[in-house]
Amino acid sequence: MQQEWILGLAGGGLIGIAGAIYLLVNGRIMGASGIIGSVVDGTSGNQTSERIWFIAGLFLLPTLLSFWVGPRDNFITDNLWAIAAAGILVGVGTRLANGCTSGHGICGMSRLSLRGFVATVFYIGAGGLSIILFKHLLGVV
Amino acid sequence: MRGLFAFIAGGLFGAGLLVSGMTDSRKVQGWLDIFGEWDPTLAFVMGGAMLPMAIAWRITRGRNPALGGLFPPKPDQRVGRNLVLGSILFGAGWGLAGLCPGPSVASLSYGGIGGIVFILSMVGGMWAAPMLRSRLDAA
Numbered sequence: 001m002q003q004e005w006i007l008g009l010a011g012g013g014l015i016g017i018a019g020a021i022y023l024l025v026n027g028r029i030m031g032a033s034g035i036i037g038s039v040v041d042g043t044s045g046n047q048t049s050e051r052i053w054f055i056a057g058l059f060l061l062p063t064l065l066s067f068w069v070g071p072r073d074n075f076i077t078d079n080l081w082a083i084a085a086a087g088i089l090v091g092v093g094t095r096l097a098n099g100c101t102s103g104h105g106i107c108g109m110s111r112l113s114l115r116g117f118v119a120t121v122f123y124i125g126a127g128g129l130s131i132i133l134f135k136h137l138l139g140v141v
Numbered sequence: 142m143r144g145l146f147a148f149i150a151g152g153l154f155g156a157g158l159l160v161s162g163m164t165d166s167r168k169v170q171g172w173l174d175i176f177g178e179w180d181p182t183l184a185f186v187m188g189g190a191m192l193p194m195a196i197a198w199r200i201t202r203g204r205n206p207a208l209g210g211l212f213p214p215k216p217d218q219r220v221g222r223n224l225v226l227g228s229i230l231f232g233a234g235w236g237l238a239g240l241c242p243g244p245s246v247a248s249l250s251y252g253g254i255g256g257i258v259f260i261l262s263m264v265g266g267m268w269a270a271p272m273l274r275s276r277l278d279a280a
Contacts, residue, residue: 004162008182011161012189018153019190020197025146027206029213030154032243037267053144055246057151062159063250072159074240074248075167076255082237087245087259089234091266094242096274097227101241102154104228105187110194114218119228126232127173134237136176141237 019107026050031103032058033094041095077141082134093123143208155247161186164248166239173236223274 019030035051038044044051066072094100097119108116134140162168163186171180201212235241238259245260
C-alpha cells in the first residue's frame with residue numbers, strides 16, 4: 001500500500017512534467033480528450049501533426065516500458081457491452097464538456113480554473129454513482 | 142520541433158500513467174468505490190501532477206511559449222449545461238470501465254480485446270459529439 005502511493009506520486013509527477021513541457025514549449029494544454037477528439041472530428045486544423053505525434057508518444061512509451069517491466073494488464077471487465085457503452089459515454093461526455101481528467105482535472109485545476117473544478121466534481125461524483133449502480137446494485141462489472 | 146516535443150510530452154504522460162497504476166482500471170474504480178475497498182492512489186497521482194503544472198502556469202506569466210505563439214488564454218469561465226452534462230456522462234463511463242481517454246491509449250498494447258473495444262467506441266462517441274452538441278444547442 002505504501003509503495004502504491006509513492007508510485008502514484010512519482011507517476012503523477014511525470015504526468016505533470018509532461019503537461020509542463022507541452023505548455024511551456026508547445027504552448028498547448030495537455031488534455032487527452034481534446035487532443036484525440038479534435039483529430040477524430042477534424043477540428044485540429046494546423047495542429048493535427050503535433051497532436052498525432054503526442055498520441056504516438058502516449059501509445060509507444062508505455063508499450064516499450066511494458067516489455068521492460070514485464071507483462072501488464074488493464075484489468076478491464078469482460079463485459080464487452082458495458083465497455084462499449086462506457087467508451088461512448090467517455091467519448092461524448094469529454095467532448096461535450098471540453099475536457100477530461102487531464103485537461104479539466106490536472107491542467108485546469110492547477111491554474112485555478114472554475115470550470116476545471118466544476119467538471120472534476122461532476123465526473124468524480126458521477127463516477128462514484130456509476131460504481132454504486134453498475135457494480136453494487138446491478139453487478140454488471 | 143513541435144512534433145518532437147509533443148512526442149516527448151505524450152511519452153512522459155504515458156509513462157506516468159503506467160508508473161502510477163492509472164492504466165489499471167481496478168485502481169481507478171477503487172478510487173470511485175467508496176462502499177468497496179477504497180483506493181486513494183488517484184488522489185496522489187492528481188496531487189503529484191498538479192504541482193509541476195502549477196509551477197508551469199506561474200512560469201508562463203509575462204512569457205511566450207519556447208516554440209513561438211502565445212499561451213492559451215483562460216477560457217470563458219461560464220459554467221454551462223454542456224460542461225455539467227458532459228462531465229456527468231464522462232464520469233458515468235469512467236466508473237463503468239475504469240478508463241479515461243489518456244490511459245485508454247497508453248494501455249492499448251496490453252489491454253486486450255476490451256481495451257480495443259473501449260477505444261473504438263470512445264472514438265465513435267467523439268466523432269458523434271459535435272452533432273449531439275449542435276442538437277442540444279438548438280433545443
